[in-house]
Amino acid sequence: MAERPRRKPEDLRSHRWYGVDTLRAFGHRSRTLQIGYDRREFAGKPVIAIVNTWSDINPCHAHFRTRAEEVKRGIWQAGGFPVEIPALTLSENFQKPTTMMYRNLLAMETEEILRSYPADGCVLLGGCDKTVPALLMGAISMDLPTIFMPAGPMLRGNWRGQQLGSGSDVWKYHSELRAGNISQDDWHEIEEGIARSFGTCMTFGTASTMAAIAEVLGFILPGGATIPSADSNHPRLASNSGRRIVEMVWEDLKPSDILSRKSFENAITVMMAGGGSTNAVVHIVAMARRAGIDIGLDDFDRLSKTTPVTLNLRPSGKYLMEDMFYAGGSRAFFDGLGDLLHRDTPTCTGRTLGEEIAGAPIHLPDVILTRDAPLEPEGGVAILRGNLAPDGAVIKTSAATPSLLQHTGRAIVFDDYNELERRLDDPALDVDESCILVLRNSGPQGGPGMPEWGMMPLPKKLLQKGVRDMIRLSDARMSGTSYGTVVLHVAPESYVGGPLALVREGDMITLDVPNRVLRLEVDEAELERRRAAWKRPERRFERGYGELFSQHVQQADLGCDFDFLAKPGRNPEPEIH
Numbered sequence: 001m002a003e004r005p006r007r008k009p010e011d012l013r014s015h016r017w018y019g020v021d022t023l024r025a026f027g028h029r030s031r032t033l034q035i036g037y038d039r040r041e042f043a044g045k046p047v048i049a050i051v052n053t054w055s056d057i058n059p060c061h062a063h064f065r066t067r068a069e070e071v072k073r074g075i076w077q078a079g080g081f082p083v084e085i086p087a088l089t090l091s092e093n094f095q096k097p098t099t100m101m102y103r104n105l106l107a108m109e110t111e112e113i114l115r116s117y118p119a120d121g122c123v124l125l126g127g128c129d130k131t132v133p134a135l136l137m138g139a140i141s142m143d144l145p146t147i148f149m150p151a152g153p154m155l156r157g158n159w160r161g162q163q164l165g166s167g168s169d170v171w172k173y174h175s176e177l178r179a180g181n182i183s184q185d186d187w188h189e190i191e192e193g194i195a196r197s198f199g200t201c202m203t204f205g206t207a208s209t210m211a212a213i214a215e216v217l218g219f220i221l222p223g224g225a226t227i228p229s230a231d232s233n234h235p236r237l238a239s240n241s242g243r244r245i246v247e248m249v250w251e252d253l254k255p256s257d258i259l260s261r262k263s264f265e266n267a268i269t270v271m272m273a274g275g276g277s278t279n280a281v282v283h284i285v286a287m288a289r290r291a292g293i294d295i296g297l298d299d300f301d302r303l304s305k306t307t308p309v310t311l312n313l314r315p316s317g318k319y320l321m322e323d324m325f326y327a328g329g330s331r332a333f334f335d336g337l338g339d340l341l342h343r344d345t346p347t348c349t350g351r352t353l354g355e356e357i358a359g360a361p362i363h364l365p366d367v368i369l370t371r372d373a374p375l376e377p378e379g380g381v382a383i384l385r386g387n388l389a390p391d392g393a394v395i396k397t398s399a400a401t402p403s404l405l406q407h408t409g410r411a412i413v414f415d416d417y418n419e420l421e422r423r424l425d426d427p428a429l430d431v432d433e434s435c436i437l438v439l440r441n442s443g444p445q446g447g448p449g450m451p452e453w454g455m456m457p458l459p460k461k462l463l464q465k466g467v468r469d470m471i472r473l474s475d476a477r478m479s480g481t482s483y484g485t486v487v488l489h490v491a492p493e494s495y496v497g498g499p500l501a502l503v504r505e506g507d508m509i510t511l512d513v514p515n516r517v518l519r520l521e522v523d524e525a526e527l528e529r530r531r532a533a534w535k536r537p538e539r540r541f542e543r544g545y546g547e548l549f550s551q552h553v554q555q556a557d558l559g560c561d562f563d564f565l566a567k568p569g570r571n572p573e574p575e576i577h
Contacts, residue, residue, distance in 0.1 A: 004251040004350070009044035012249070013144070016576055017118035018042065024576055028118070042081040046249040048242070049119035050075075050082055051110055051135060053126050055089035060128035060151050060207065062198035063229060067238045071123050071149060074242020080249070082242070085113055092129045092206075100477065101449025101549060103130040103137075104562045110138025116574055119144060121249040123241055124219075127151025127200045129480070132210035133283035136219065140255045140290040141565070145248035147241045147348050148219040150211040152229035153321035154199030164194045166201035167481020168315040171455065179463040199229025202321040204313040205480030209276035210283060213267045215330050217287075218258040218347035222356040226329040228322050248348060259291045262342035266353070268300055269340050272307040272379025274333070275316030275398035277480025278488055281381065282450075286559030289566050297392040297557055301383035301516065307340055308374030309398050312367055315483040316398035317375050319367045327364035335360040336368060384487065384518040387527070388499050388509065391491035391557045393473075393518050395511075399483035401469045405513040408521070409436040409471060413505045416441045417453050425460040433462055436471040436509050440500050441537065443475035443493025444553045444560050448540055454478035454488040471511055473518075475500055475556070487511065487518060489556040495537060496555075502530040 010019060017028045032042055050071050054064035068084050075082040088106045090099040114122055124135040127150045139146040157164030173190050176182045200207035208226075215225035221244060224237045264284060271280045281300055288295035311333060312318050324333070334341060335357040343354025362368045369375055380398030385391075397405065412435050414420040420439055423429055431437075437456050444450045454476040458467060472486045475493035492498035499520060503509070508521040520527070541547040552562040559566070 004253060006250045007252055012046060012120050014047040014118035014120050019044065046080045046120040046246050047118050048075050048080045048082050048245055048249070049114060049117060049122040050084040051087050051113060051122055051124050052084055053087050053089045053106075053131050053135070055091065057094050058089045058091035058128060059093060059195070059198060060091070060200045061089065061125070064125050064151065067149065067235065068125060070235045070238035071125070071242040074239035075246055077239070078243040078246035080246035083117070083119070085117065087113060090128060090130045090134065097447055098449040098451035099128070099130040100451070100560065101447070103134045104549070104553070104565060105545065106131065106134035107137035108565060110135050111141045111571070114139065114142040114144055115571065121145035121245050123245050124148045127207055127211065129206040129210065129279065132207070132214055133287055136214060137287055137290045137561070140259070140287060141571070143254050143256050145245060145253050146219060146255055147221070147245045147248065148214045149238055149241045150214065150220060150225055151207070152199050152227050152231070152234050153202040153208055154195060155197040155228060155230055156202055156320050156322050157194035157196060159190050159193045163320060164190065165203040165314040165320050165481070166194065167205055167479050168203050168483060169194065171482060175458065175463055175468060178457070178460050197230045201481050203315055203481045204274050204276060204311060204321065205315070206277040206279040207480070208321050209271055209274060209280045209480055212270050212274060212276070212330055212333070213280060213284065216266045216270045216334060216341070216353065217263050218345060218353065220348070222347070222349065223329050223331045226321060226325045228325055231325070244348065251350065253348065253350065255291065258346045258348065259293065260345065261293050261295070263345045264288045264293055264295045265299065265303065266341050266345060268303045269307050269337065270334065272304050272381060273309060273337055273340070274311045275309045275313070275375065275380035275396070278381055278394050278396050279477055279480050281394050281489065282477070282556055282560050285557070286561045286566070289559055289561060292568060297383045300381060304379030304381055304383075307379040308371055309376035309380050310336060310369045310371060310374050312369055312375050315481055316380055323364065323367045327367035328360055328362045331357045331360035332362045333368050336362060336370060338371065340371070382513050382516060384513070384516050386517045386519040388503070388520045389490045389518045390499065391555060393487050393490045395485070395487050395513060397513060400485040404469065404471055404485040405511070407471060408508055408510045409434050411436050411438045411503055411505060411507045411509050413438045413440070413503055420456060424457065427461060429459060431459050431462070433467045433470050436473055436511070438500070438503055438509070439472070439474035439476060440494035440503070443490070443495055444555060445540075445550055446475065446493050446495030446537070448546065448549065450475070450477050450556065450560060452477050452479045455482040455484055455486050473509065491555045491557045493555065497531070497534055497536065499527070501534055502527055
């Protein structure tokens with residue numbers, strides 16, 4: 001990248017608040033002095049907003065109180081003025097019905113925090129699933145110099161000497177519990193051993209997928225996406241991020257200078273090569289649209305066909321994020337992809353992606369694989385279309401059962417998750433392993449918020465027979481830590497009258513992943529009769545944020561952003577009077 005001209009103090013955005021001779025500026029300076037800062041600590045210096053999503057109920061972010069101080073240390077050292085501002089926490093573990101319902105709220109809050117306060121640049125502290133896209137969506141829309149500071153994956157779990165991975169082993173051992181193969185005491189021991197430190201899931205689930213994406217997009221310092229939360233490199237990453245953001249402000253290096261179509265193609269490639277979370281499809285589309293770049297589902301399918309899976313990490317593979325860090329981390333992973341990545345894309349360092357990853361060694365070749373001997377020959381996610389999903393659906397092929405990827409089966413239909421729970425283990429349920437479990441009214445509006453309900457549990461009577469996978473189909477999402485032959489994000493969703501709403505118990509459904517087809521085997525005349533008889537469900541909300549969400553959320557293929565946030569247009573700088 002070419003060297004950028006340095007700005008002067010009077011060029012800073014915060015100069016409008018602090019540096020002019022007005023009554024309001026007097027107030028801004030006097031109130032900053034009131035806090036206890038000396039004039040020399042803020043006058044003429046870049047103001048860096050540290051947007052912190054820490055809270056007492058977000059275990060993934062439990063260390064962000066400390067990391068914020070370490071970011072401040074770097075900002076002070078580089079001659080900036082740090083201002084920590086709390087923002088909405090999205091705790092995947094606790095928040096209901098789903099953090100996805102609040103992603104856009106955090107994105108809007110982030111943009112408005114940065115717009116309304118005297119920020120010249122920002123460091124975003126996030127990590128738990130939806131916090132990554134939410135913070136970046138807001139920062140992209142505001143377009144101030146931005147660095148993302150990831151929470152980092154937690155330590156490996158342990159049970160009786162076996163390594164446990166978040167989510168993946170929960171689903172695995174819960175099935176064994178329901179099948180009667182482990183005891184309740186075993187289950188409690190697993191509960192106590194699976195999450196051993198602060199930080200995000202240590203599988204390559206949504207959090208780690210999105211961190212890798214944030215780095216390859218250019219928002220995380222090189223190698224930062226894969227540093228474990230409890231490793232001493234992690235606080236150093238925080239202080240280095242603080243130092244670098246000050247320089248980015250002087251260089252005026254903004255998201256619009258970093259992001260391009262090639263950047264987002266890199267994001268898709270990394271997601272595919274990692275066997276990453278299906279959630280990333282929705283988030284990449286949303287972030288790209290915030291940047292004014294038209295990325296759609298066809299881009300994912302095109303790149304999936306040319307990108308092998310080179311990470312041997314759960315849920316698609318064997319190892320965990322801590323192993324990936326020891327294997328060489330994100331830099332080694334990226335460099336190993338060679339010309340599958342656009343290596344000339346800019347990054348927050350002021351250097352290109354290629355310059356930052358060149359020659360990064362792979363230390364554990366069973367963890368980070370080569371393109372010549374990958375885990376899977378094609379990317380981990382495929383896009384399906386057909387009369388059941390005219391606007392697309394997704395399936396994580398790298399975590400599916402190969403024999404089920406071409407299959408026609410009888411539909412077992414559940415109208416919502418409550419019905420699923422009531423009927424699933426009924427001995428009278430007419431189901432076998434060849435059937436397809438269908439869950440509807442679980443999409444963006446129907447969920448609401450498109451909850452992670454897509455990995456439906458299997459009927460107990462099938463688990464007791466030894467069955468561990470069958471096709472499951474819904475307009476929901478699933479956790480990035482999940483596995484199985486699960487079709488998700490069916491669009492348009494059933495709640496708004498998409499074809500999924502027309503499926504009846506006993507209908508035959510065809511899944512044909514090689515040909516990218518998802519088809520309901522019912523003739524069009526019958527579908528028209530069903531469509532004419534369909535009645536829209538009652539409104540879920542009549543007021544509050546739920547009403548706002550229902551009125552403005554877009555469908556999965558468009559990224560589930562709010563229509564008024566995704567569109568181009570002015571959101572002007574505030575007047576200061």
